[in-house]
Amino acid sequence: MSKLLLIGFSFGYLALLFGVAYAAERRSAARRSLVSNPYVYALSMAVYCTAWTYYGSVGRAAHFGLEFVGIYLGPTLLAPAWWLVLRKIIRICRTQRLTSIADFISARYGKSAALGALATVVCVLGVIPYISLQIKAIATSFEVMAGEADMGGLDDNTALITTGMLAFFTIIFGVRSVEATERHEGMVLAVALESLVKLVAFLAAGLLVTYGLFDGFADVFDRAAAVPALQKLFTLHTTGIGGAQWLTLLLLGMAAVLLLPRQFQVSVVENVNEDHLRKAMWLFPLYLIIINVFVLPIAFGGVLRYGSQLDADTFVLALPLGAGHRWLALLVYLGGLSAASSMIIVETIALSVMMSNHLLMPLLVRMPAARGESARWFAYLGQVALQSRRLAVVLVLLLAYGYYATVGHLLSLVNIGLVSFAAVAQFVPVVLGGLYWKGGTSQGATAGILGGFAVWFFTLVLPTMIAPGLLPASIMDHGLFGVGVLRPFALFGLTGLDYLSHALFWSWFCNVGLYVGVSVLGRVPTGLELRQAEEFVDAFRPRPAASAEWRGAAPVLSVRALLRGFLGKKRTVQALQAFATRFPDALPPEPIAPADADPRLLAYAEKLLAGSIGPASARLLLSSAMG
Known part of the structure; x- marks a missing residue:
């Protein structure tokens, strides 16, 4: 054709x-x-x-x-x-x-x-x-x-x-x-x-x-x-x-x-x-x-x-x-x-x-x-x-x-x-662990993903870079830097598995080991990590509105301006009307400039922003706006 x-x-x-x-x-x-x-x-x-x-x-x-x-x-x-x-x-x-x-x-x-x-x-x-x-x-x-x-x-x-x-x-x-x-x-x-x-x-x-x-x-x-x-x-x-x-x-x-x-x-x-x-x-x-x-x-x-x-x-x-x-x-x-x-x-x-x-x-x-x-x-x-x-x-x-x-x-x-x-x-590991295990921490999750990803790259991606000449072929036979135990298809001397099973075994071995080990032996999780762990693991249990984590002061007008910047004026009005219907005592109809936002409003605004810029950025932005 x-x-x-x-x-x-x-x-x-x-x-x-x-x-x-x-x-x-x-x-x-x-x-x-x-x-x-x-x-x-x-x-x-x-x-x-x-x-x-x-x-x-x-x-x-x-x-x-x-x-x-x-x-x-x-x-x-x-x-x-x-x-x-x-x-x-x-x-x-x-x-x-x-x-x-x-x-x-x-x-x-x-x-x-x-x-x-x-x-x-x-x-x-x-x-x-x-x-x-x-x-x-x-x-x-x-x-x-x-x-x-x-x-x-x-x-x-x-x-x-x-x-x-x-x-x-x-x-x-x-x-x-x-x-x-x-x-x-x-x-x-x-x-x-x-x-x-x-x-x-x-x-x-x-x-x-x-x-x-x-x-x-x-x-x-x-x-x-x-x-x-x-x-x-x-x-x-x-x-x-x-x-x-x-x-x-x-x-x-x-x-x-x-x-x-x-x-x-x-x-x-x-x-x-x-x-x-x-x-x-x-x-x-x-x-x-x-x-x-x-x-x-x-x-x-x-x-x-x-x-x-x-x-x-x-x-x-x-x-x-x-x-x-x-x-x-x-x-x-x-x-x-x-x-x-x-x-x-x-x-x-x-x-x-x-x-x-x-x-x-x-x-x-x-x-x-x-x-x-x-x-x-x-x-x-x-x-x-x-x-x-x-x-x-x-x-x-x-x-x-x-x-x-x-x-x-x-x-x-x-x-x-x-x-x-x-x-x-x-x-x-970090997703299933996060759904069913409250003991996982951010340090453990970071270590697990980093370790698993590094092994994945070494055992699966690095070999594909040899054919076009980006890396020397000797890596496959003699290992990285000539170290025999660092061969992509026989890492640490493990042989007898196909390349895919070999890569998945070692990547998950490092991933799970680091995730569990660092979570258990590392620092004590923060209060926010513990609250999030409860909300994820106990997702089907009814929970009160999250407000305990916000203790600072922020003017209501500042929160409104923040929401308008990402949601637009119409969407912000609709969202705040829905909030006022649920919590009539938390949002005055026409707040004056010095009025501080209720902690429940801050938690609500954080979730609205999370839908636009992600949970981490939403928390950072709201914290910065509060000074």
């Missing part, structure tokens, strides 16, 4: 998504929400199925058979526990007005600004390779459709144009307001629609291969069984996949569906009703099962038709094109565009909020101008927060493109994805 035709369909499809998102926003403004629906919620969670699922699973199945199932079986096994774990996270985030996984970790451990910044850095460095995977998938599929693919050699201009186009749509979709807790109903509906498109497109490709090019599942598997290289893919044992590797894939899938920034965004921040989880607990696993039904037939069909002539990641497109079904191939291409673009949009929105709230705002609120009653400064900070998120979207996508251009184009889609999954898995 001509490039102009493909570009036209690509832009037309994204314009359709924009129209859907715009319509959803209009309905939301009229209080007729389209996303307050358990089916839309469950479909939005299917953003878990990215280009990795769409293209990479086929490529993985063509080389390792059933191994790809582990990444989807993990979330399926975890789904019944969502009512205990995910519902608790949703309840906490709604009560505390938290908008990201970094907010959650920071708030749990004493609203620590340093811990929030660390969690953000880990997310950005861990997820950027995953975003580059989506850019690679879009660029590859475009080149395949245009008939210019050269065994994976891609036109970098295609990838760069893709990056710029997605940055534009991401900013329009989700970075409109400084209040991050404001739900992005348009984005959610667009993502749900994309989930349907990629499912229908992938099933169409699977039906063509299974019943068009072959005579059904039995015929595909019979022909594959006659090829020795494919016959060994029928069982896990013959592919050399051991129990440790299978368990690792299950654990990574469980961690990813809960803690990836995009999954946290759609399943927690965008959740409208906790009861929607009841439907998602069975509908989301069903989606995972259906979209993977035709993975093996497409993989085996591609190998039977093309052998090793083509990259197995491109079989989904190559088979319809090779059979002369160009328009079906175009539908499949749009399905791949859906899988990749939905991930990029949601992921970059989540990362941009984290970068603004935890890297930039803690620095700005510490400036001397943040002290006192400067309404102009507060309004300026609100605009800085909004513009910084837009710049963060561009920065994240440029970093992802840079990774793709230097390293990512040399790696398979699934390998890149597994590296990112292992990165967010470093949050598992």
Whole structure:
């Protein structure tokens, strides 16, 4: 197909998504929400199925058979526990007005600004390779459709144009307001629609291969069984996949569906009703099962038709094109565009909020101008927060493109994805510990994440820098600095595990050990850490309004000015009216300038600000405003 035709369909499809998102926003403004629906919620969670699922699973199945199932079986096994774990996270985030996984970790451990910044850095460095995977998938599929693919050699201009186009749509979709807790109903509906498109497109490709090019599942598997290289893919044992590797894939899938920034965004921040989880607990696993039904037939069909002539990641497109079904191939291409673009949009929105709230705002609120009653400064900070998120979207996508251009184009889609999954898995100890153990401290959480992240980088990221010549190959055989026990795939002499299981074992070993050890043996937790621990662990118990932690004096007018700077005049009036209805004695109708704010109002204002700039920055800013 001509490039102009493909570009036209690509832009037309994204314009359709924009129209859907715009319509959803209009309905939301009229209080007729389209996303307050358990089916839309469950479909939005299917953003878990990215280009990795769409293209990479086929490529993985063509080389390792059933191994790809582990990444989807993990979330399926975890789904019944969502009512205990995910519902608790949703309840906490709604009560505390938290908008990201970094907010959650920071708030749990004493609203620590340093811990929030660390969690953000880990997310950005861990997820950027995953975003580059989506850019690679879009660029590859475009080149395949245009008939210019050269065994994976891609036109970098295609990838760069893709990056710029997605940055534009991401900013329009989700970075409109400084209040991050404001739900992005348009984005959610667009993502749900994309989930349907990629499912229908992938099933169409699977039906063509299974019943068009072959005579059904039995015929595909019979022909594959006659090829020795494919016959060994029928069982896990013959592919050399051991129990440790299978368990690792299950654990990574469980961690990813809960803690990836995009999954946290759609399943927690965008959740409208906790009861929607009841439907998602069975509908989301069903989606995972259906979209993977035709993975093996497409993989085996591609190998039977093309052998090793083509990259197995491109079989989904190559088979319809090779059979002369160009328009079906175009539908499949749009399905791949859906899988990749939905991930990029949601992921970059989540990362941009984290970068603004935890890297930039803690620095700005510490400036001397943040002290006192400067309404102009507060309004300026609100605009800085909004513009910084837009710049963060561009920065994240440029970093992802840079990774793709230097390293990512040399790696398979699934390998890149597994590296990112292992990165967010470093949050598992501090998140689960924070939910169920009151003894965890900010020092322990910081030590655990730092230790686990360092091991992750050494065992998984550092080896990928050897192929492009960024590091010497001797590190793999002789260890870092020639120290034998510092080999990335045999750290401290541990052998016999695949590289992924080896990395997860050592990273979690360091992570859990440091988290528990430092929490138990380190300093006594502060009063704020203890209060936050109680609020998180006992989230389902009714608690009085938090006011004991605010003892200083701040004029009511100063608090109003602070809120107006970030929420706007209309939203501030609505919020204060709601507060006055609940606590009529805490907010006089027209306060005079010297009137000091009630501690309950300060606690309420802190939570409102946390939805805009994060819990750590909100506390710092309110403390500074109080002097």
